[in-house]
Amino acid sequence: MAAALPPQRTVEGTPRLSLTGVSKRYGGVRAIRSADFTLMPGEVHAVVGENGAGKSTMIKIIAGAEYADTGTFEMDGEPVQVRSAAEALNMGIATVYQEAQLFGQLTVGENIFLGREKTQGARIDWAAQKKEVVDLLAAFGLPESFVTRKVEELSAAEQQQVSIAKALAEEAKILILDEPSAILTDAEIDNLFTAVRRLAAEGVSIIYITHRLDELFEICDVVTVMRDGETLGTFDIEHLSVGALADLMVGGEFAGSASTRDADSTGEVKLALHHLGSGRRFHDVSFEVRGGEVVVLYGLVGSGVAEIAGATYGMQSVTSGSMELLGRRFRPRSASEAQRAGLAMLPANRKKEGMFSFQPINFNISVGSLHLFRSLGVMMNRAKERTTADNLIKALSIKTPSQEQKISALSGGNAQKVVLARQLVNRPEVLVLAEPSQGVDIGAKDEIHKLIDEVCDEGTAVLVATSDLMEALRIADRLIVIRNGTTFTEFSRGVSQARVLAAASGELSAEDQAELAEGTHS
Numbered sequence: 001m002a003a004a005l006p007p008q009r010t011v012e013g014t015p016r017l018s019l020t021g022v023s024k025r026y027g028g029v030r031a032i033r034s035a036d037f038t039l040m041p042g043e044v045h046a047v048v049g050e051n052g053a054g055k056s057t058m059i060k061i062i063a064g065a066e067y068a069d070t071g072t073f074e075m076d077g078e079p080v081q082v083r084s085a086a087e088a089l090n091m092g093i094a095t096v097y098q099e100a101q102l103f104g105q106l107t108v109g110e111n112i113f114l115g116r117e118k119t120q121g122a123r124i125d126w127a128a129q130k131k132e133v134v135d136l137l138a139a140f141g142l143p144e145s146f147v148t149r150k151v152e153e154l155s156a157a158e159q160q161q162v163s164i165a166k167a168l169a170e171e172a173k174i175l176i177l178d179e180p181s182a183i184l185t186d187a188e189i190d191n192l193f194t195a196v197r198r199l200a201a202e203g204v205s206i207i208y209i210t211h212r213l214d215e216l217f218e219i220c221d222v223v224t225v226m227r228d229g230e231t232l233g234t235f236d237i238e239h240l241s242v243g244a245l246a247d248l249m250v251g252g253e254f255a256g257s258a259s260t261r262d263a264d265s266t267g268e269v270k271l272a273l274h275h276l277g278s279g280r281r282f283h284d285v286s287f288e289v290r291g292g293e294v295v296v297l298y299g300l301v302g303s304g305v306a307e308i309a310g311a312t313y314g315m316q317s318v319t320s321g322s323m324e325l326l327g328r329r330f331r332p333r334s335a336s337e338a339q340r341a342g343l344a345m346l347p348a349n350r351k352k353e354g355m356f357s358f359q360p361i362n363f364n365i366s367v368g369s370l371h372l373f374r375s376l377g378v379m380m381n382r383a384k385e386r387t388t389a390d391n392l393i394k395a396l397s398i399k400t401p402s403q404e405q406k407i408s409a410l411s412g413g414n415a416q417k418v419v420l421a422r423q424l425v426n427r428p429e430v431l432v433l434a435e436p437s438q439g440v441d442i443g444a445k446d447e448i449h450k451l452i453d454e455v456c457d458e459g460t461a462v463l464v465a466t467s468d469l470m471e472a473l474r475i476a477d478r479l480i481v482i483r484n485g486t487t488f489t490e491f492s493r494g495v496s497q498a499r500v501l502a503a504a505s506g507e508l509s510a511e512d513q514a515e516l517a518e519g520t521h522s
């Protein structure tokens with residue numbers, strides 16, 4: 001049943017930005033059709049929609065990275081045309097994409113002032129620059145020493161914070177944040193929100209794209225919902241709830257599912273880590289994953305979670321300890337070596353490690369398990385490949401006109417679902433997933449969680465590294481908290497959010513301390 005629309009928000013005064021009747025085609029695909037969007041000064045404005053709804057396309061048009069086929073564009077009441085990203089920046093429109101657009105070889109300070117260095121006479125005024133950068137970084141809780149650190153040495157989360165600091169230094173009037181929280185954990189999200197609130201109070205308008213619907217209620221004033229390339233409307237956040245917003249996005253009633261799987265802790269051990277270490281990244285990490293269980297590693301950014309998962313699929317070097325896969329010694333030096341030994345994976349950096357961008361979807365799904373499709377010697381069984389691809393496209397609701405579509409033409413979330421689909425073709429013995437639902441919409445996230453339950457029910461041992469606490473709580477049979485590069489504590493299904501968060505930031509609740517002392521910790 002179609003959800004009734006809540007009242008549209010009303011505007012008073014001149015909008016900072018207004019788009020009317022904007023459309024954009026990519027060949028036969030109508031990415032946006034007749035979209036309207038009004039942004040007021042000093043507001044935090046969310047844009048939400050399912051994967052492929054047209055959010056990125058609209059944002060690229062505003063940021064000058066794409067040119068609209070039709071529509072008008074006004075800034076502060078004046079008609080304008082934005083023909084390039086540089087033009088947008090000159091007009092005060094700054095964009096922080098998910099992948100930081102910084103120069104890795106330069107320091108944080110140099111990146112922030114690149115192209116508009118502060119000078120005193122003919123010289124760069126390093127002291128004045130440094131002071132400004134230190135103040136900006138402090139707003140994110142980052143230390144002064146960052147000013148002289150090379151950007152390539154920072155984590156993805158820290159690089160993103162530097163990108164926002166750079167936008168602040170450029171005195172942006174409009175700041176576009178494209179899924180800023182996707183790579184952040186809760187403590188860093190708090191810092192992000194503080195910075196966003198400060199900017200909004202200074203009159204900067206913020207466009208905030210996210211799939212984490214719950215966070216909108218903390219940080220946004222209004223939300224524009226997109227569906228199938230159209231803007232459904234802009235609503236005051238106070239008239240909505242997460243459920244109502246999800247219904248608006250999907251155009252019906254969204255029913256999330258809770259896990260009904262019984263944890264099976266009696267299966268055989270399929271993956272074991274013994275005192276594993278990797279230089280200063282992590283040390284003394286020991287745990288086992290049995291067939292039929294989902295073990296989740298959760299920790300704040302910098303805790304070592306991503307690196308530990310990376311070591312299991314050969315993307316992170318191991319300097320001490322050992323691993324066993326299916327009872328055999330296991331020390332992969334590359335992802336392909338890990339795969340040959342029987343481990344399927346969804347790596348964290350999917351753009352670099354996971355996709356064959358210029359190949360069609362069906363190739364990207366079948367490439368991991370070509371042997372399944374070889375019916376006669378080296379011949380591919382195309383019919384089987386097509387059926388498998390069709391089934392997975394349906395199961396994961398991948399939005400695409402056909403399975404021949406190149407993966408580079410899909411929206412970010414849909415491309416990610418293709419990479420996941422590849423791992424599920426050949427029910428693996430051990431599956432390692434890094435941030436499995438990052439960037440996908442709420443419906444697809446639910447599908448992905450159900451698929452994890454399913455593969456697990458069939459006896460697969462699943463290891464998940466995630467920074468999304470709700471995801472961790474939803475899927476984990478055992479939840480291992482990683483802190484300062486090592487296992488801090490472990491919880492079983494049903495643990496509260498507060499206990500896990502406290503553990504991740506280095507505290508144990510009185511209840512947990514008592515249980516640990518008695519050796520009954522669960």
Ligand SMILES: Nc1ncnc2c1ncn2[C@@H]1O[C@H](COP(=O)(O)OP(=O)(O)OP(=O)(O)O)[C@@H](O)[C@H]1O
Binds near residue numbers: 050051410412
């Ligand atoms: N370069 C391109 N070539 C062909 N089609 C494209 C291209 N870029 C986007 N599209 C299509 O336009 C539609 C809208 O994509 P867009 O990336 O704007 O969605 P989105 O709402 O940002 O999705 P997500 O949440 O997955 O990032 C999708 O169907 C997508 O496949």
